[in-house]
Amino acid sequence: MATIKDIANKLGISVSTVSKGLNGAKDISASLRQEVLETAVEMGYTGRKTKRQSQKRLCIFIENMDYESTGTFGYDIVLGFRQAAYKEQFEVVIQPVSHEFQVSENYDTYMLGNGFSGAFLLGFSLEDPWMEQIKSTAFSTVLLDNFIEKNPNVGYIGTDSEEGIAIAIEHLTKLGHEKIAFLDGSRGSMVSDLRMIAYLDSMSSHRLPVDPNLAVYGYFVADAAHYHVPTFLDLGATAILCGNDLIASGVIEECKRSGYKVPEDISVIGFDDLPLAQHLDPPLTTVKQDRIEIGKCGFYILRAMNEHISLSKNLLRPSLSVRSSTAIAKPRLAKRHSLDKDSVISANPELYAQFQQHRQIR
Amino acid sequence: MATIKDIANKLGISVSTVSKGLNGAKDISASLRQEVLETAVEMGYTGRKTKRQSQKRLCIFIENMDYESTGTFGYDIVLGFRQAAYKEQFEVVIQPVSHEFQVSENYDTYMLGNGFSGAFLLGFSLEDPWMEQIKSTAFSTVLLDNFIEKNPNVGYIGTDSEEGIAIAIEHLTKLGHEKIAFLDGSRGSMVSDLRMIAYLDSMSSHRLPVDPNLAVYGYFVADAAHYHVPTFLDLGATAILCGNDLIASGVIEECKRSGYKVPEDISVIGFDDLPLAQHLDPPLTTVKQDRIEIGKCGFYILRAMNEHISLSKNLLRPSLSVRSSTAIAKPRLAKRHSLDKDSVISANPELYAQFQQHRQIR
Structure with a gap:
């Protein structure tokens, strides 16, 4: 790894000037400081080893996720992380970031410039500008619900989507449901793809056929229901599994608007x-992600990485919170059948495989 | 959770007798103690909460894995676990177990009777007698390379086989290899199945066809080479990827015996x-599992479970140790072609799917 002396030699300046640049001293210019930081990052410098180990300063970067009030998805994650970090005397900085912020700041330069020894990233997608830089970051970094290959400095934490969907489908089949629709989140989100695969696997393991018109991607918003629920109802679905709770809230509303009672006519x-x-209304049966645990584990993984243990994938167990939106199936005749009857995916492995082109993501 | 009083009521004995049974006091009979322990386990008793939290006593159960000398697979795993545990003042007991031992002792009863608050299991297969009991154990349990569904008390630690095989195949393709054989470990071992899937995925992502005669299961021993290497050589393979280092040692010997030089004629x-x-001879290029890290993480996951954080799947990053058994590909004409040319698995998704019936295991 590069030393301060290497950086000084490369820039043709003194060691003490480099040191000032790295430490943010006031008596060098902002542009020289930026040059020092960028050169340091380019050379793979991540801080003096002794300093880094004693440096108990972490950042939670948040993009596109609500976290400020108690009802939001991010609130408990941030809380769990802080609880675990404070117990071991770590300082935690919360930094919301926009697309523009990512374009204007290099990730490693920002980490070095602000004295962070590790970061937890919430709400990012693989298309975010920083993700390209994180593929080769030298700083310990944990991503919620995103996986980066081959970089030992990057770990992934999430809830086991496969088991989550499996316990939901199991709950529904025990209630006698067979025609189970799935309104997933956005296509291209890693968790959406994992959940779609899990839905196909679970239906298959219960020997239930899948109608592609009942297995669709929407968006992670309540409005998604409006476009898909009428089709599900027409095709005779008795239960609708949703990619998240917001989608489910929209699905319940849409069912009611169409004159169907939840859970008497249809389970959600x-x-x-x-x-x-x-x-x-009714209270929602749903797969629980324990967000306090996610936050705590985000910290535990960062701590392990600082001990040079490279945990790449880490999944927490989901559980099922059973409330009143699911009940015994009430089979109905479909008003119409799937347009293309041949497209129904049964235990037929070839058709099944074609639907699973995105299986590479696990 | 059941209390000592509940156990006493159920057995119609005094609380103090139950307490003596649980604590292994000398003044009650062995058969009464056994009855107390079994009833306690049946009722889901895992120790008084306050006692359990202060109880820093863990067990490593080892079945069918060498660990006593430095060159063995288990040695560093046990070492890493102990290093991490001792740092936090945990006591660690190493307990080799046979098939007979598992049949004669109930897992939870043994854990309770010996005052263990958690256990790390090495070398077990899903067919082992204890596995059925571990599906519903009330004790924090971490399994190396085995996954149990839905029980929040059981976690899985391993090295990411998918990424390990991917970096091996990438290394070989960069050297110009296209006809890459895979001699995997035993069929039915979870890691063997994961590695077979990863091999198929990796070949597919490099757009290389797979001949089923070049992708076979053997056993985790050097002798496996004897049965398969002649076929690989006849069919024109220029590289052989192996399910572990022992298999690779046999493959190198078998290549030499057949008059092929490693790595000049064939990479291993x-x-x-x-x-x-x-x-x-030559020193082996191989995918590295950091066994010290595996051991340490086994402890970290147990510790998290004792804080009621249910980490279910945890994978460590592999890396590639490049030595002299791999070199630039030297294409050779196959002496014969695969008997059934149609059986070659290309990018054709249907055939690919048929080969991947075991894909459920991820």
Whole structure:
């Protein structure tokens, strides 16, 4: 790894000037400081070893996720992380970041310039500008619900989507449901893709056929229901599994608007168990992600990485919060059948495989 | 959770007798003690909460894995676990177990009777008698390379086989290899299945066809080479990827015996990076599992579970130890072609799917 002396030699300046640049001293210019930081990062400098180990300063970067009030998805994650970090005397800085911020700041330069020894990233997607830089970051970094290959400095924490969907489908099949629709979140989100695969696997393991018109991607918003629920109802679905609780809230509303009662006519099940789930009418049965645990584990993984243990994938167990939005199936005749009857995915492995082109993501 | 009083009521004996039974006091009979322990376990009793939290006593159960001398697979795992545990003043007991031992002792009863608050299991297979009991154990349990569904008290630690195989195949393709054989470990072992899937995925992502006669299961022993290497050589493979280092050692010997030089004529690559890998002739290029890290993480996961954080799947990053058993590909004409040319698995998704019936295991 590069030393302060290497950086000084490369820039043709003194060691003490480099040191001032790294430490943010006031008596060198902002542009020279930036040059020092960028050169240091380019050379793979991440701080003096002794200093780094004693440096108990972490950052939670948040992009596109609510976290400020208690009902939001991010609130408990941030809380759990802080609880675990404070117990071991770490300082935690919360830094919301926009797309523009990511374009204007280099990730490693920002980490070095602000004296962070590690970071936890919430709400980012793989398309975010920083993700390209994080593929080769030299700083310990944990991502919620995103996986980066091959970089030992980057870890992934999430809830086991496969098991979450499996317990939801199991709950529904025990209630006699067979025609189970799935309104997933946004296509291209890693968790959406994992949940779609898990839905296909679970249906298959219960020997239930899948109609592609009942297994669709929407968006992680309540409005998604408006476009898909009428089709699900027409095709005779008796239960609708949703990619998250917000989608489920929209699905319940849309069912009611169409004159169907939840759960008497149709069962609805969510994912996440946000505080809103218990306040819906009826209260929502949903797959619980323990967000306090996610936050704590984010910290534990960062701590392990600082001991040079490279935990790459870490999944927490989901559980099922059973409330009143699911009940015994009431089979109905479909008003119409799937347009293309051949497109129904049964135990037929070839068709099944075609639907699973995105299986590479696990 | 059941209390000591509940156990006493159920057995119609006094609380103090139950307490003596649980604590192994000398003045009650062995058969009464056994009855107390079994009833306690049946009722889901895992120790008084306050006592359990202060109880820093863990067990490493070892079945069918060498660990006593430095060159073995288990040695560093046990060492890493102890290092991490001792740092936090935990006591660690090493307990080798046979098939008979598992049949004669109930897992939870043994844990309770010996005052363990958690256990790390090495070398077990899903067919072992204890596995059925561990599906519903009330004690924090971490399994190396085995996954149990839905029980929040059981976690899985391993090295990411998918990434390990991917970096091995990438290394070989960069050297120009296209006809890459894979001699995997035993069928039905979870890691063997994961590695077979990873091999198929990696070949597919490099757009290389897979001949099923070049992708076979053997056993985790050197002798496996004897049965498969002649076929690989006849079919024109220029590289052989192996399910572990022992298999690779057999493959190198078998290649030499058949008059082929490693790596000039054929490249060989292993998995694990056991100490023996660097002493082979030629020294073996292999995918490294950091066994000290595995051991340490086994402890970290147990510790998290004792704080009621249910980490279910945890994978460490592998790395590639490049030595002299791999070199630039030297294409050879196959002496014969695969008997059934149609059986070659290309980018054709249907055939690919049929080969991946075991894909459920991830």
